[in-house]
Amino acid sequence: MSQIHLYFDEDALQSALVSALKNSKVDVVTVADAARFSFSDEEQLIWAKEQSRVVYSFNMGDFQNLHHVFIAKGIEHSGIILAPQQRYSIGEQLRGLLKLISQKSAEDMVNQLIFLSAYIKV
Template sequence: MTVFAALYTDEDMSALVATLLRSRGLDVTTVPEQATLGKTDLEQLEFAASLGRCILTHNRVDFERLHLQYMEEGKQHFGIIVVPQKNAYEVARRIGILVSALTADEIIN
């Protein structure tokens, strides 16, 4: 049985994306649902990791840096999916394809 990654959308991801991903049967939570609005990118990544969730973001530059920092420090995160800013339907489609093609274990780090 394939285990799909549990997902966590950051602040810049449309709430509609989470709704669309849930309609595909994916396990998604959001920054507003977790009451983590206003946290730094590092705090968001740490929070996602504490929940065992892959973070979804449009913020490529900062999260690439954080990924490299995590690797240098020997820390583990449960994945970072960076998606270009498109309409919510296109973003959800791309994420759906990716998480259907990769297991949760393949998305880690």
């Protein structure tokens, strides 16, 4: 069982969160790191699968739809984690992502759509 590797899309770029995750030994790549700005959400999800990375995004509507389209067409993805934009602090997102990563493997995440709220103590 391997650890989840994250891929932050353009909507979720928060340098403080990315740095905190990297300091916590989480493998994180952003669209900036991968020079993938302006690619469609579908292209981002396909690329993430090729790299065995789970997408983290605030773009809830589009990625929920893509998840359903991929599942209906029998196309695998490496997983999607969604959070509403500006709802959670950097600290809350960090704790939620670390909790999720401690409880799920990369294999568990395949074809899964997870809402970060399930891992954030309210």
